[in-house]
Amino acid sequence: MSMHEDKVQFQASSVEEALRQLEGMKQGKESRIEANPDNVESGLARLVLTLIELLRKLMEKQAMRRIDGGSLDEAQIDELGETLMKLEMKMDELKKTFNLTDSDLNLNLGPLGDLM
Known part of the structure; x- marks a missing residue:
């Protein structure tokens, strides 16, 4: 096409x-971000939160690799887990503030498929 x-x-x-x-x-x-004068705040929030969510998921995967690889001690694992949990809670709060859902943050990249 x-x-x-x-x-x-x-x-x-x-x-x-x-x-x-x-x-x-x-x-x-x-699933595209449609920015116009009426919804620019929502569109910008959606874009920023999508990027943050992508980075958060990448951080979680990297943390799991480090845990599985044995390169972290117990204190570091606890600290990392607490940090990721707080970040997830903050993301949930921001999604509620801007009336967004997880599916709103999952952009379609055309032939590459979905972002997340």
Whole structure:
């Protein structure tokens, strides 16, 4: 499928495949951040919280690797766990403040799939 100005061209071998491509376009559009003067605060909050959530998940994975690798002592593991728990609680608070859900922070990256 390719887009030229206001036209969409499909490279589909069947009607079913064309319908799947259309559905993918619809889903992709719904998950994009739409910034306009009326919702700029919400759009910006969504973008920032998405980036923070991505970093938080990466930090959790790295922490688990370090724990599994035995490179942390008990005190460091406790401190790391407490820090990640507080960060998750703060993220939940911010999502409530801006009326966002976990699915709102999961952006569709087109051919790369979902962000998280």
